Amino acid sequence: MSEILLKIDGKEVKAKEGMTVLEAARIAGISIPTLCHHQKLEPYGACRLCIVELDVRGWTKLVVSCLYPVAMDLVVTTRSEKINRIRKTILELLLAHAPDAFELQDLAKEYGADRDRFEKEASFCIHCGLCVRYCAEVKKKYAVGFVNRGANREISFIPEVASKECWNCKECFQLCPTEALQAAYVLTEALTSPPPSFGREAKKYSSSRK
Amino acid sequence: MRAGSALLSPEVKEQAVDQNKEEIRTEAMDKDRIDQIIGKHHGEPSSLIQILLEIQAENHWLPKEALEQVSERLQVPMTRIQHIATFYKAFSLVPKGRHQIHVCVGTACHVRGASRVLDTVEGFTGIKPGETDLDLKFSLETVNCLGCCALGPVMEIDGKTHGKMGSAQTADVLKNYD
Amino acid sequence: MSRINSPAELEAFKRNLLSERDPNKTCITLCSGSACHASGSREVAASIQEEIQKQGLSAEVELRRTGCHGFCERGPIIVIRPEDICYFQIKPDDVPEIISETIKEKKIIERLLYTDPETKEKIVHESEIPFYKNQGRLVFGSNVEIDPKSIDDYLALGGYSALAKALSQMTPEQVLEEITKSNLRGRGGGGFPTGRKWAESRNAPGDIKYVIVNADEGDPGAYMDRSLLEGNPHSVFEGLIIGAYAIGSHQGYIYVRQEYPLAVENVNIAIQQAEEYGLLGKNILGSGFDFTIEVHQGAGAFVCGESSALMTALEGKAGEPRPKYIHTAVKGVWDRPSVLNNVETWANVPLIINKGADWFTQYGTEKSKGTKIFSLVGKIANTGLVEVPMGVTLRDIIHKIGGGIPGGKKFKAVQTGGPSGGCLPEELLDLEVGFDELTKAGSMMGSGGMIIMDEDTCMVDVARYFLNFLTDESCGKCVPCREGIRQMLKTLTHITQGKGKDGDIELLEQLAEVAGEASLCALGRSAPNPFLSTLKYFRDEYEAHIKEKRCPALSCKELISYYIDAEKCQACTICGRKCPSDAIKGDKNLIHIVDQEKCTKCGTCFEVCPSRYQAVKKISGEPVPPPIPEEARTIVRKKKEK
Secondary structure (H helix, E strand, C coil): CCEEEEEECCEEEEEECCCEHHHHHHHCCCCCCCCCCCCCCCCCCCCCCCEEEEEECCEEEEEECCCCECCCCCEEECCCHHHHHHHHHHHHHHHCCCCCCHHHHHHHHHHCCCCCCCCCCCCCCCCCCHHHHHHHHCCCCCCEEEECCHHHCEEEECHHHHHHHHHHCCCCHHHCCCCCHHHHHHHHHHHHCCCCCHHHHHHHHCCCCC | CCCHHHCCCHHHHHHHHHHCCCCCCCCCCCHHHHHHHHHHCCCCHHHHHHHHHHHHHHHCCCCHHHHHHHHHHHCCCHHHHHHHHHHCCCCCCCCCCCEEEEEECCHHHHHCCHHHHHHHHHHHHCCCCCCECCCCCEEEEEECCCCCHHHCCCEEECCEEECCCCHHHHHHHHHCCC | CCCCCCHHHHHHHHHHHHHHCCCCCEEEEEECCHHHHHCCHHHHHHHHHHHHHHCCCCCCEEEEEECCCCCHHHCCCEEEECCCEEECCCCHHHHHHHHHHHHHCCCCCHHHCEECCCCCCEECEHHHCHHHHCCCCCCCHHHHHCCCCCHHHHHHCCCCHHHHHHHHHCCHHHHHHHHHHHCCECCCCCCCEHHHHHHHHHHCCCCCCEEEEEECCCCCCCCHHHHHHHHCHHHHHHHHHHHHHHHCCCEEEEEECCCCHHHHHHHHHHHHHHHHCCCCECCHHHCCCCEEEEEEECCCCHHHHCHHHHHHHHCCCCCCCCCCCCCCCCCCHHHCCEEEEEHHHHHHHHHHHHHCHHHHHCCECCCCECEEEEEEEECCCCCEEEEEECCCEHHHHHHHHCCCCHHHCCEEEEEECHHHCEEEEHHHCCCECCHHHHHHCCCCCCCCEEEEEECCCCHHHHHHHHHHHHHHHCCCCCHHHHHHHHHHHHHHHHHHCCCCCCCHHHHHHHHHHHHHHHCCCHHHHHCCHHHHHHHHHCHHHHHHHHHHCCCCCCCCHHHEEEEECCCCCCCCCHHHHHCCCCCEEEECCEEEEECCCCCCCCCHHHHHCCCCCCCEEEEECCCCCCCCCHHHHECCCCCCCC
16 A cells, blocks of 8 residues: 655645545644544544635545545644534533533533533534444444434434343443443433333334424 | 135224224234245345335235335344334234324425314314224325425325315315215 | 347337328327426326327327427427427316317417517417427437337437447447547536546456446435436437446446436436347347446436445445445445436447537537526526527526516526535626536536526525525435534524524634534535635625524525515405405405514415405515504495496
């Protein structure tokens, strides 16, 4: 694999072809915040905290470093007024869901994010997808997945699979940035719900839930 | 092709409602019919959505047993099926009512006052979009453009298009359905 | 139906068809697009067939049920060939007269003709009607001639001759060059140069490549693709096969939204007929080129109109978009090179191959060549589908073709580009329509939806409407879109409810930046556009809502009140009877008043008050005038003179 030279925050970085900008930055000791990234999992690109600025022929382009492939002579900026502003707002949006999550609180301090900027939301899932992806890619059990779309998106355990697999595992709990609260809660809900009869199934899946 | 048992006839629904208002029992779709549909698509996982669309079209909803059968035949995890069944608006995990009301809320209809039509329908039927009333009489959905913008605001009931709706006409049209 | 095995056989077949078809035979073409279906064209068709038989004219008169003619406001429409007599808003009851008078006696029925609203002149021929005359219907025009369920109609017009030319006289590189030279840009919204996209796929490594028709048309108010696919599916297939030949693909997909059942039906019939004729499948026209088409239905998700989400859906998954740092033209469906183009883009291809890139480039502006089909809808007199060369001004489209704003109302804004686009005010009406021109003004071309708004449309509500739509349709994967747009919706909803406060606009602008810059896909990135454009051109409306709790357009329910003008009320009692909330007090000779406590602002009274009285009034931002005392409410009627 050929060597690729790029510039990150003014620093010359040597990377290998096929690497992402995030990987190259880490080699060079430059830290970029992430939430949905995990070394055992395929990069997901959902939290958008790892955004960086690329200088392309005079234009500035914003991309997520966890997915963007390194290229020769790439010029990357990992922090700027705009990037910081965007990261701050992303954190504030997430804090509305999980104000007590340690990871979020640490990042909030760094970027000056105000946990009370937005009204508190009912669900404390921040949709990093770590639990779902871990169960699918590493454990290959597919006990937990996403349901619904948009603002109604939630994680949901499959009761039949979870009752067999989860009690011995629970490895996704420690991945959960909202301190395993969300993972544990949803699992308990799935396992303690009465067996699906139409009435309750209807209530659970009615798309009228806003 | 035994399609008969698969469909929820109004009579069956009426019976179910009468017997027990709390637990509305509904027939699950014929397993053989589902196998047939899957076979038509050669059991291809990439045809998952097409298969579910056919089951939805015939049965008017996706019972859990049907999803489990599809999961097993296609060797696709239940999480993926669950995601798809809840991601796409075409699918319903609960039985639908006898009359499907579609209120167009596309931009052209919106600009001509579709939200008032929707308010009237919600008031009259007691349900919001995505819901079915407990008597299984009406199901309400909003749609984002029926392509009849010249007739806006448009409301479609059981496939029949009602154009140039206002609050007053909407109530009148709905009274005709039982 | 026998296989056509070579370009020469195709030409011979066409000549044979034409010799069998008498151009002077009377043919009634009836528009049977979905909109006319909704207006009753099926019943009209049945009536025509019945009447033709009854009057013994089955041998002399033909009925052809075509695709959409475009003038949807006036449907159902028939055009009688060869005289080109055009009748509008036909009901089944009109049919016997049409057959007896016009078909048999060659007499025109005046009341069914188009009347020019200015000159009051009645126009007989389709080509002279301003709505059609001012268009340039290169792509859409054939709809009027073709029964989509009959491939022979398409072949009689020279259909598939471009394909024959490409396969037998041109190399794939030459086809690619011609498309590149034509400067054809994607008609689905992105406006990306088609030739460049094809070249990328052609040059990408891999043996298996795909071509895809994006018929997911999710923009509310846009139905051009539907009418093209319903009315002339073969034109799209022909373009698709030519494109496949150019890039080296043998498998095509048509992704149609399931909300278009007639399109799905006609596409499936067309595929079957094309296969029977050997225009699809193995060894097409004896060229050795193989190609098949598979139809996939959408399942109700706007986001699946986004190319990477569509490809994910084709793989049988939930339609979540993917990052496009590596173009889908290189890594698309199953990570294979995939060219995705819009229906209208594909339909342009046969024209370019047949008539040449130089012919195509004579239409349009410097950077936007060719024509564009728009769906002109909303507060406009002539609702319908219009096709114009790029470069025509918005003013001409809206006034010359669209017939202006009905009801004597004043134009306020034109919204283009669907939920990704923006609203343009009156000052910009002389803008020449084109990709870059619209983008520079703060909107975008989008798929071609053109929604006209008048003085009764609240622009803050328009922004709220689009954000509501996008919040529902967002896939939910990334934070900026899922959370950011939702917060924007919350704030805008509060503003329309009179709960707006200082700082709301700044908050919305910040959220717009996050969504616009950091979202995963174009849905999120373009979501702020309706808000930003309405803020730019209609800031005063936002400030009225926030500072004065007033809706200048008298539209936002929580900010308006209805009352009855005591001077105008004639106690006709209609409003009192129709009020669903029992909020109107009055009697036969008593001036009516609205009980503000009970009023739900449904607007029924406003709608039903007879226009000669106009007694029901709407106001905003100020309290309702106090009702006159009960004693003064009795109406003394003048006795009629005997």
